[in-house]
Amino acid sequence: MIAIVDYDAGNLTSVRRALEHLGVESRLAATGATLREAAAEPHARIIFPGVGHAAAAMEALRERGLDRALGDAFNRGVPILGICLGAQIILSHSAEGDTACLGLLPGDCPRFDPQDASLKVPHMGWNEVAVVRPHPLLEGVAPGDAFYFVHSYYPQPTHRGDVLATCDYGITFPAMIGHGNLVATQFHPEKSGRIGLSLLRRFAAWDGTTESETQEEADA
Amino acid sequence: MLKKRIIACLDVRDGKLAKSVKFVNTKDIGLPVPVAREYYEGGIDELVFYDITASSDDRAIMLDVVSRVAAQIFIPFSVGGGLRTVEDCGQVLLAGAEKVNVNTAAVKRPELIAEASRAFGAQCVVLSMDVRRVERTAEIPSGYEIVIRGGRTPMGIDALEWARRGEELGAGEIVVNAIDADGTREGYEITLTRAVAETVGIPVIASGGGGRPEHLYDVLTEGRADAALVASVLHYGEYTIRELKEHLYRRGVSVRMRW
Numbered sequence: 455m456i457a458i459v460d461y462d463a464g465n466l467t468s469v470r471r472a473l474e475h476l477g478v479e480s481r482l483a484a485t486g487a488t489l490r491e492a493a494a495e496p497h498a499r500i501i502f503p504g505v506g507h508a509a510a511a512m513e514a515l516r517e518r519g520l521d522r523a524l525g526d527a528f529n530r531g532v533p534i535l536g537i538c539l540g541a542q543i544i545l546s547h548s549a550e551g552d553t554a555c556l557g558l559l560p561g562d563c564p565r566f567d568p569q570d571a572s573l574k575v576p577h578m579g580w581n582e583v584a585v586v587r588p589h590p591l592l593e594g595v596a597p598g599d600a601f602y603f604v605h606s607y608y609p610q611p612t613h614r615g616d617v618l619a620t621c622d623y624g625i626t627f628p629a630m631i632g633h634g635n636l637v638a639t640q641f642h643p644e645k646s647g648r649i650g651l652s653l654l655r656r657f658a659a660w661d662g663t664t665e666s667e668t669q670e671e672a673d674a
Numbered sequence: 675m676l677k678k679r680i681i682a683c684l685d686v687r688d689g690k691l692a693k694s695v696k697f698v699n700t701k702d703i704g705l706p707v708p709v710a711r712e713y714y715e716g717g718i719d720e721l722v723f724y725d726i727t728a729s730s731d732d733r734a735i736m737l738d739v740v741s742r743v744a745a746q747i748f749i750p751f752s753v754g755g756g757l758r759t760v761e762d763c764g765q766v767l768l769a770g771a772e773k774v775n776v777n778t779a780a781v782k783r784p785e786l787i788a789e790a791s792r793a794f795g796a797q798c799v800v801l802s803m804d805v806r807r808v809e810r811t812a813e814i815p816s817g818y819e820i821v822i823r824g825g826r827t828p829m830g831i832d833a834l835e836w837a838r839r840g841e842e843l844g845a846g847e848i849v850v851n852a853i854d855a856d857g858t859r860e861g862y863e864i865t866l867t868r869a870v871a872e873t874v875g876i877p878v879i880a881s882g883g884g885g886r887p888e889h890l891y892d893v894l895t896e897g898r899a900d901a902a903l904v905a906s907v908l909h910y911g912e913y914t915i916r917e918l919k920e921h922l923y924r925r926g927v928s929v930r931m932r933w
Contacts, residue, residue: 467744467768467770468770468772471770472748475746505795505797574875574877574900576797576846577676578797578846578877579677579679579719580679580930581676582675582677596932598931599932602749645749646749648748649933651748
């Protein structure tokens with residue numbers, strides 16, 4: 455069962471439809487209490503989508519008690535997938551409205567300010583994603599594979615090791631970030647055709663560990 | 675690098691395709707959902723559905739098409755035709771479309787662009803404009819005029835001025851539909867497309883006249899378009915999406931080749 459964080463930030467239904475198509479059960483969690491309940495179930499997963507303004511999103515999350523419930527789920531090791539705005543506000547801060555964000559990972563969200571005036575903002579359309587750090591969700595993603603993006607800000611984690619994949623648009627920016635049981639895509643897997651659906655399918659089956667961690671544990 | 679997009683356009687009347695579409699693999703010729711699915715699987719980057727239902731009182735049929743498309747097609751798609759109010763736009767977005775295309779209603783009441791952009795975000799609002807070449811005058815300095823009703827009614831508005839205004843009002847993309855080229859399959863209107871692309875800072879989608887792979891190449895390079903709309907070239911089965919893209923790819927245009 456996947457709980458989708460519902461805080462009136464954009465079209466959650468497209469994520470639901472994609473999961474339904476994959477035969478993955480999901481339900482919406484619109485309050486901290488429902489999210490906690492869902493996260494306590496065995497094999498719980500959380501998808502944290504969102505489009506819109508960072509400040510408005512943070513306000514809605516706090517009002518509903520979803521900010522703390524997400525933080526607790528993260529600390530308890532529940533696999534979490536952030537999408538688009540959800541990949542930005544998991545960091546500590548966003549330049550959009552100078553907003554203090556969830557801080558699940560240290561980092562900031564700057565706005566695109568390409569030197570090249572021919573680059574349009576928002577960055578909208580299909581763009582290639584390059585894997586820089588292998589991750590179970592990125593298995594099967596080959597050089598040249600493109601995903602669908604729509605955004606004006608991008609996530610920039612403080613630690614380089616938290617960058618899993620990058621994309622080029624005037625600059626090279628993180629397209630997918632993650633740490634432990636948390637992973638987040640700036641692109642929309644639910645709108646990226648079969649390649650995007652595969653990523654969602656792998657998330658539904660992911661236990662929240664990565665190979666490098668398993669290796670570290672084995673070493674210990 | 676950001677890919678140039680190929681967008682397939684499907685005209686829908688009373689829930690069925692208005693133009694015939696030739697396919698060997700599709701049994702339900704004439705129904706938009708299986709055709710859209712075939713294009714999706716064939717590698718199209720985006721879809722647009724134009725509702726050309728004569729009486730636009732009954733939006734329910736189109737909304738049903740939209741929700742069925744959204745349930746099985748996982749790339750962006752937009753819906754246009756007869757959207758007059760923010761409520762109309764909200765309904766198609768709620769049914770599962772990514773974007774709305776506004777055209778005539780926006781020419782008649784430009785605030786619609788601003789209202790929809792505020793309500794749903796600029797990235798959801800596509801301004802579609804029908805343009806006809808005319809003599810340059812003080813009123814139409816570019817020599818390209820906005821028309822409505824399929825080109826029958828000139829509006830006395832310069833196309834470049836309207837594009838600039840649309841961007842200011844909050845449109846996220848602009849479709850430039852060259853009425854003179856539409857249906858000719860002799861190529862897109864390069865001069866017009868390029869002029870619009872150099873006027874605005876938002877993506878420009880070229881429409882009208884695409885008949886061969888070279889036409890797409892021309893408008894995506896010389897015409898500076900970010901995307902090209904295709905219709906009959908696909909519907910009549912003359913080229914597959916892969917053939918169009920391979921042509922572009924071979925000539926150095928960045929397109930999505932794996933799907």
